[in-house]
Amino acid sequence: MKNNARIETKKGFFEIMVTVNGEKRELSVKNSEFLLDALRRHGWKGVKKGCDTGDCGSCTVILNGRPVLGCLVPAVAAHEGEIITIEGLGTVQKPHPIQEAFVESGAVQCGFCIPGMILSSKQLLDRTPNPSEAEIRKALDGNLCRCTGYVKQIEAVKIAAKKLKKKP
Ligand code: FES
Ligand code: FES
Numbered sequence: 754m755k756n757n758a759r760i761e762t763k764k765g766f767f768e769i770m771v772t773v774n775g776e777k778r779e780l781s782v783k784n785s786e787f788l789l790d791a792l793r794r795h796g797w798k799g800v801k802k803g804c805d806t807g808d809c810g811s812c813t814v815i816l817n818g819r820p821v822l823g824c825l826v827p828a829v830a831a832h833e834g835e836i837i838t839i840e841g842l843g844t845v846q847k848p849h850p851i852q853e854a855f856v857e858s859g860a861v862q863c864g865f866c867i868p869g870m871i872l873s874s875k876q877l878l879d880r881t882p883n884p885s886e887a888e889i890r891k892a893l894d895g896n897l898c899r900c901t902g903y904v905k906q907i908e909a910v911k912i913a914a915k916k917l918k919k920k921p
Pocket of ligand 2: 860861862863864865866867897898899900901
């Protein structure tokens, strides 16, 4: 991760260059702003603002291949970074296999925690295609859900692993 934002435009604002969901974008961010707020302000509302203190995982995005909490990462620190948000995975018409698995397993209830859960799952499955239950639990450890009992999400990741294996 590079730490220097490119240009200070007006007082307290910097332009950073980031790749979000495969698209290169220049974003104007405040020097005091966290990545969560900067992404939401620029339209990526799939990044959820829950506790805003690093406790719930709902603001999880993948930055340079690792899941990070958007509410703890200064936006300027994402300069020249590659970000994946839930919008980069799939659409309602063409969901990503992990999204399908979460729906099929019944893990999605109110849906608020789901973007973070799915991105944490994606990062796990990218590096560990056949995760054990312990590995799944560890990967989802920081993602809180107020609707379910953390059983269906585990099931969802197992289903997703099978789906991804079948993908050509
Ligand atoms: S909003 Fe970032 S961890 Fe809760
Ligand atoms: S599905 Fe509602 S918080 Fe998780």
